[in-house]
Amino acid sequence: MKQSVRLGHVAGIPVGAHWSTVMIVVLIGGVLATTVLPQAVAGQPPARYWMVAAGASVLFLGSLLAHELAHAIVALRRGVPVKSITLWLLGGVTEFAGETKSPKDEFQVSVVGPLVSLALSGVFYLAVVLLNGPALIVAAVRWLALMNGVLAVFNMLPGSPLDGGRVLHAALWRMHGDRVRADRSAAKAGQVLGMSLIAVGGMELILLGWTGGLWMMLIGWFLASAARSEGLVRAAHEGLKGWRVRDVMTTSPDVAPAWQDIDDFITVVALHSHQTVFPVVDFGGHSAGTLSLEALTAIPPEQRQDRRIATVARPLPPDHLLSPDDDAARILEPSAGTGELMAVVAEAGHVVGMVTTADLTRALQQAVLRTTSSRQNAGQPGDTEQDHPGQPLHDPGA
Template sequence: MRLGTIAKVPVGAHWSVLVVLVLLVAILGASVLPAAGGEGSPLIYWSVAVVTALLFLACLLAHEIAHLLVAQRTGVGAISLTLWLMGGVTELKGEPRTPRAELAIAVAGPLASIAVSAVGFLLATSLQGVPVVRVAMIWLAFMNLVLGVFNLLPGAPLDGGRVLHALIWRRTGDRAQADQRAAGAGKILGGLLVALGVAQLLLWPAMGGLWTIIIGMFLVTAAHTQLLQQQLRTGLAGMRVRDVMTADPVAVPAWFDVDRFVSSVASQTHQTAFPVVDTSGALTGYVLLQTFQGVPPGQRGTTRVDSLARPLPPDRILSPGQEATVLLDLPLTGDQLAVVVEDGRIVGTVTSADLVRTIQLARLRPPSVPGPPTSPS
């Protein structure tokens, strides 16, 4: 859901934010605010609960905006800002070029949350005679403090993981080593949270623990995914699309029927995804081998390939000279592919298997020698 733009960057919210909003309103309206005492009516409690929950989402947005603005100031830039179930995420245009830039971007969000918390506590002390509003303000201030401090824990993908990454990178000059250590710290942190959640469920059921387990599992998974992305980015650094692609793929004519495709095309190659071309050899889409399994045997002689083909989005039609890092922005999962075209002729394809192979080759390269960072930081 598109919310607008900030500093020319699109801002949106995933549908899961509605789940967060409902949960926060329920917790505030049913337990937190009634504990304030006074003569407040249920209508007042629930009204204040809705406003407080919306303000907390605004605080999450402020946390991410801080990341975004510093990223732009350091020359990294941002692609999008999205709120979702686990908070918010700011997608950067690239990686910071220096440890100093990465450190500045990483600490901006937590510092913004801690600053909001301080303002909230100050406002709460000035609110006299309005217990419900005062409790709501204290809750907001406390939650922002938790948000800021928790995000500074030293493990990827938290902001503290980026801080740790920047410090290791600055000390060793080895970005790959920093990737490994920050991801490892994130996995350890996530594992500890899972263990804490299990202990809560077994020893202190009243404290819950399920949410702690979910957060811990998310950290473990996200740290692993982030490390893979960094390894892939490292593996693709300095490479072109031609270095990653499978050259001279077999293309299938759009007018072929399924039987002819199987006998004269599919049986002659190990490909599982095929570019589809028209009579002039121009690309019209692509088709997956598994798609043909859904065609009844009696219809395979009359069903044309182009009736089963999928359109290929423009961002998945590449040129061989493009930087290979462009592949990181494409949804190349399963049998999805990008087609490489030069002078109107198909010269290659790129699938997830090609990217996996690139990572494997990158891991076989000699490790970089630690040294000073490329620029002062």
């Protein structure tokens, strides 16, 4: 997740926090200090409420981290690489670098998070029973028990991208033996769930005047949007099955030499190219970043003559640099792609192509046409010009 701060590693897994994590700490702390704790234990100094609320907020973030770590550790044991864990406004996100190989693995990776939250709820409730301490501390621990229980139940609702949606996906996958069908069903369930939460939140807000309805509407909107996006990505993965990056990329794109003056590049290349983004290359033809027309237009005209392309090029993360023979599905990896440019393609260290959103859209549309065509063998990825004389492998105008 972008705009995150790396916090360190837990069990060898990078852990970060999105800037919105501050918002959840402030929101939780504020609700606890001004409402929950004063109602549970009246007559305490405000500073004491805030101190206990801050501690409870941090412990709740720790609970979210434990939930995500459970997913990550089980995934690693099932052979699924884990890129990172990120805490953010609506909880946590575990980013995987692969997929589970069976419904059983999918079920185990998915269900363990809610089970850990449920176990933490039990631990906190046990602490409430056994703890013989200040009433304010007991009230905070009771709240932690309740929230972890709510977290476990909510996450098991049957719709992607929630854990319950993954469990539903695993069950449908096992039942029908068709992962793609399970993908579609789980994504649709997530959209229905999200829209339902929006409707319920709206009724709470309008009919009952509960401002908490706004929070439910926000969660519902996120779930519906995430489910739709996940469904599209899954469909794209299926559409690109069997394709290589060379089947999708724009070959021999116009490039921006890192040593060239910006004004010269605009005059010689940018004004005559159909591209809106350019791979930046060094003297050896190796990737040295990217440059967009948008970035060029932001440079004042008087500064374009004495500045080189290298000074305004945007760095290219290592996983945005692909090989022509890489699986095309790598283009869809969450960390790949920035704006219109999805990836730069290099062979033997030299830039030979790029993949833009237009390239990807074209490839997916061709995939749909291929699967619905009466000539199922026509236009398969990897066909050569000798197989289909007169038909270029790539659209020269892309």
